[in-house]
Structure formats: structure tokens, C-alpha cells
Amino acid sequence: MFDHLLANRLQGLAGEAAFKMLAAANRLEAQGKKIIHFEIGEPDFPTAKNIVAAGKKALDDGFTTYCQSQGIIKLREAIAEHVFQYKGIKTEVDEIVVTPGGKAAIFYTICVLVNPGEEVIYPNPGFPAYSSVIRYAGGIPVPVDLREENDFRLDINELKAKITSKTKLIILNSPSNPTGSALTRSDLEALADVIKGKDIFVMSDEIYDRILYDGKVESIAVLPGMKDKTIIVDGFSKAYCMTGWRLGYGIMHKEIAQNVTRLLINSNSCTTHFVQIAGIEALTGPQDSVGRMTEEYRRRRDVIVDGLNAMDGITCRNPKGAFYAFPNITGTGLKSSQVADYLLNEAGVALLDGSSFGSAGEGYLRLSYATSMDNIHAGLEKIQKALRKMISTAK
Ligand SMILES: Cc1ncc(COP(=O)(O)O)c(C=O)c1O
Numbered sequence: 020m021f022d023h024l025l026a027n028r029l030q031g032l033a034g035e036a037a038f039k040m041l042a043a044a045n046r047l048e049a050q051g052k053k054i055i056h057f058e059i060g061e062p063d064f065p066t067a068k069n070i071v072a073a074g075k076k077a078l079d080d081g082f083t084t085y086c087q088s089q090g091i092i093k094l095r096e097a098i099a100e101h102v103f104q105y106k107g108i109k110t111e112v113d114e115i116v117v118t119p120g121g122k123a124a125i126f127y128t129i130c131v132l133v134n135p136g137e138e139v140i141y142p143n144p145g146f147p148a149y150s151s152v153i154r155y156a157g158g159i160p161v162p163v164d165l166r167e168e169n170d171f172r173l174d175i176n177e178l179k180a181k182i183t184s185k186t187k188l189i190i191l192n193s194p195s196n197p198t199g200s201a202l203t204r205s206d207l208e209a210l211a212d213v214i215k216g217k218d219i220f221v222m223s224d225e226i227y228d229r230i231l232y233d234g235k236v237e238s239i240a241v242l243p244g245m246k247d248k249t250i251i252v253d254g255f256s257k258a259y260c261m262t263g264w265r266l267g268y269g270i271m272h273k274e275i276a277q278n279v280t281r282l283l284i285n286s287n288s289c290t291t292h293f294v295q296i297a298g299i300e301a302l303t304g305p306q307d308s309v310g311r312m313t314e315e316y317r318r319r320r321d322v323i324v325d326g327l328n329a330m331d332g333i334t335c336r337n338p339k340g341a342f343y344a345f346p347n348i349t350g351t352g353l354k355s356s357q358v359a360d361y362l363l364n365e366a367g368v369a370l371l372d373g374s375s376f377g378s379a380g381e382g383y384l385r386l387s388y389a390t391s392m393d394n395i396h397a398g399l400e401k402i403q404k405a406l407r408k409m410i411s412t413a414k
Contacts, residue, residue: 031154035147036375040359044369054363055398057370057386060196060343062260067308070259073300077293086292089280090117090268094295097302098268102253105229106238108246113273116280117290117298121226121254121267126152127279128222128250128269129188133158137187142173144345144376144383146196146224158187164379167336167347171200175209182213189214191239192224194231197376197385198345199338204237211242222250226267227341229258229309232317234339240270247272257341258309259301264294316342319388319395326399327386330406342389345373349382351410358409359384366405368398 040058048054065071089095095112102108118124125148133139135157141149143162150160163178165171178189189210193202214221221239228236240249254267269279283289320337323344327335332350348358359372373383388395 028155028157031151031157033147033151036371040363040369040371043363047363047367052367054367054369055394055401056390057368057388057398059389060257060341060387061262061389062257062312062342063389063391064260064308064312066260066264067301067304069304070261070297070301073304074264074293074297077296082293082296084292086289086295088284088289089113089276090115090290091292091295094299094302097299098270101302102251102270106225106236106241106251108238108240108251108270110270111273114270114276116269116271116276116283117295118254118267118269118279118283119265119287119290121224121252121256122148123265123283123287124250124252124254124267124269124279125149125222125224127282128252128271128275129153129156129158130282131275131278132220132222132250133187136185138183138185139188139190140178140181140186141190142192142195143378144197144373144380145190146192147376149190149192150377159185161186162377162379165195165198165200166379170336170339171195171198171345172202172206173210175206175213178210179213182217182219186217186219188220188222190222190224192227193237194227194338194340196227196341197343197371197373197380197383199336199341199343201231201234201339202237203234207237207239207242211239211245214248215244220248220250221245222252224252226252226254226257228253230313230316230342231340232313232320232338250275255298255301260312261297261301264291264297266290266294266298316388319390319392320344322392323386323388323395323399326395326403330403332406332410342387344386344388345383346386347383351406353409353413355381355384358406361409362402362405365408366401368401368405 095115133156153160250271255261335346355372362368371385373380
């Protein structure tokens with residue numbers, strides 16, 4: 020009814036398939052159906068007790084007020100130390116902005132850097148907020164396909180061919196949602212070489228880099244000349260199971276940080292004070308739960324990938340990081356959206372159509388294995404049965 024009265028800039032904004040599928044699954048659950056959830060990218064572990072206790076104490080201690088818009092100094096100091104320890108990047112507190120979630124850091128970064136008509140290169144399939152916010156900012160989304168034969172890593176030569184005089188920003192996401200792929204040091208070196216001497220920034224979304232099964236964390240920001248051109252996006256949701264706390268951050272040149280903060284002041288004033296105190300505990304307290312959780316994800320990954328590979332018409336690569344399996348279903352002859360709908364309604368399994376992450380995701384499904392081993396076994400069995408039925412009726 021009000022469509023014609025809404026601001027034009029909203030036209031670019033999309034929803035997110037994971038939340039849509041969750042809502043559809045919840046509707047079925049409300050009707051009494053049992054659903055196995057593989058759709059939402061959320062750790063199934065609780066926030067560690069020491070972090071919860073720090074949050075509660077901060078509430079009791081009265082940290083219920085506004086605070087510095089850029090983030091409280093103690094948290095920014097803890098982030099600087101953490102980033103040095105894990106990513107080998109030396110950074111100062113004025114280069115860090117604390118945000119209400121990593122997603123807010125993505126939103127602010129794109130809005131601060133991208134003018135209408137400027138191009139932003141991003142991975143396809145990729146996290147849906149990238150293309151959506153690029154369009155919202157008036158920018159032109161320029162997808163680069165992640166190909167299975169390249170282990171879903173960005174092909175830097177293909178990316179190079181997409182750079183024009185209008186390119187403003189390149190988005191990286193390693194380990195990647197939805198493919199679980201990870202960029203190698205040589206990919207990053209090749210990219211750094213391609214943009215050397217050009218006024219192009221890189222937004223490197225590293226939110227899954229603590230959930231890496233092999234190899235070591237690589238950030239493009241450590242390469243010569245890249246720190247000032249890189250905006251690192253990170254957050255507490257995945258590594259510390261703090262999705263609902265809404266805590267993330269960006270690391271960037273201090274001039275960009277000042278402008279991201281300006282946008283934050285105008286939209287959010289600051290990130291929740293007591294949540295930031297809990298964030299200090301997350302970074303400075305015991306880290307063993309992160310390692311234990313990643314080992315559990317590895318066990319689940321092995322089960323889900325083997326189970327998917329055993330199904331007719333399906334092949335699945337081993338994700339290198341994050342907690343998503345991204346099986347290729349082209350051998351079934353079925354469309355991804357058809358399969359996702361059928362599995363939800365006929366088998367009670369909620370997972371995502373790969374094409375909801377971009378056109379290059381057609382022919383794939385995304386399953387989050389941030390769920391119990393029992394659910395994984397039961398879900399695989401249901402998928403297997405339902406697919407057999409679907410394929411035989413399609414013949
Ligand atoms: C690739 C990627 N980046 C960023 C985020 C944002 O996470 P949050 O806003 O919870 O920190 C997500 C969450 O799913 C993600 O998958």
C-alpha cells in the first residue's frame with residue numbers, strides 16, 4: 020500500500036534466505052511438524068560461561084550507559100592485541116571501530132566508501148548482504164564466480180579482468196560463507212599485486228577465520244602496502260558463539276575509521292556498553308572453547324561430507340573453514356530451489372538453495388553443520404530418502 024511512498028534507495032535491499040527459510044521452518048513447527056535445521060549460520064554452542072558472567076557483572080556494575088561511539092578503549096586494546104596475536108597485524112586503537120555485529124561493519128564500510136556508479140567486486144556465491152548493501156549505496160555489484168574446480172577460491176585472473184576505472188572496492192571472505200573455501204597466501208599476494216598503485220580498497224571479511232580446519236590464518240592486510248587499503252571485518256558471533264549479543268568490529272585506516280564512526284553515531288550512537296565488556300572477556304579469557312568447538316565442527320564436517328558424497332547425484336568438497344557444506348546437486352538433474360522446497364515440505368529438512376547466495380550458487384545447496392551429530396545423521400537419512408523419491412518421480 021505504501022510502496023510508492025518508500026525511498027527509492029530501498030529498492031536495492033534484499034532479504035536473506037537463511038532468515039526466510041528459518042521463518043518458513045518455524046511456521047511448519049508451529050503446525051506440529053518436526054524440522055531438522057541446517058539453514059541458519061549460527062553456532063549451536065552456548066556463549067562460554069566466563070563471557071556470560073562478565074556480561075552479567077557489567078550489568079550489575081552499571082555499564083548500562085552510552086559509551087564511546089568508536090568503542091570503549093579497553094575493548095579496542097584487547098582487539099589490537101588479539102589481531103596481532105592471531106593475524107600478525109599491528110594496529111592502533113584509532114584504527115578500530117567496534118560495531119553492533121560484523122554485519123554493521125560491512126554496512127558502514129560500503130556506505131562510507133562507495134559512491135553511486137562506483138563498482139564493487141564481490142564473490143558469487145557470497146554472503147547476501149554484500150550485493151544488497153552495494154546496491155543500497157548506489158554502487159554497481161560486479162560478481163566474480165567462485166568455481167568448484169578452483170576449490171571455490173576467487174580466481175585472481177578473472178577478478179583482474181573485472182577491474183575498471185570505476186572499481187572502488189573488492190570484497191573478500193575467507194573462510195567463505197557459503198562455500199567453506201579459504202584463500203591461500205599466494206591468492207592474496209596475486210591480488211595485492213593486481214591492485215598495487217590503484218585507488219581500490221579491499222574489505223576482507225574474516226569472521227570465520229578462527230574456524231579453520233587446516234593451514235593458518237591469512238589476512239591480506241599483512242602484505243606490503245595493503246594495511247592502509249584494507250578494511251578487516253570481524254566479530255564475536257561465530258568464534259565466541261555470541262550471535263545475539265551483536266558485537267563486531269572493523270579495522271581500517273584511521274581516516275576511514277573516523278567516518279565509519281560518524282555513520283555509527285548517526286545510526287546507533289554506540290555499541291552496547293556491557294556487551295563490549297563481555298567482549299573483553301571473550302578475547303582475553305581462556306580460548307580453549309574455540310579450539311574445542313572447531314574440533315567438533317571438524318568431526319561433523321567429516322560425517323556430513325561423507326554422507327552427502329554417498330548420495331546418488333551429489334558430490335561435496337571438504338570445506339576448509341566455517342561450518343557450511345556446499346554440495347553439488349547437478350547430478351540429480353534438479354534445481355536447487357526445487358530441492359530446498361521439497362526437502363522442507365516433504366522431509367522436514369531446512370537447508371538453503373545455493374542460488375540464494377548468487378547466480379553461481381545454482382546447482383548447489385548450503386547446509387550449516389552447526390547442529391548436533393544426531394541431527395546430522397537423521398537429516399542425512401531424510402535427505403537421502405526424499406531425494407530418491409524426488410528423482411524417481413521426476414523420471
Ligand atoms: C560471511 C559473514 N560475514 C558477516 C556475518 C555477520 O555476522 P554478525 O553480524 O553476527 O557479526 C556473517 C553472519 O552470518 C557471515 O556469514
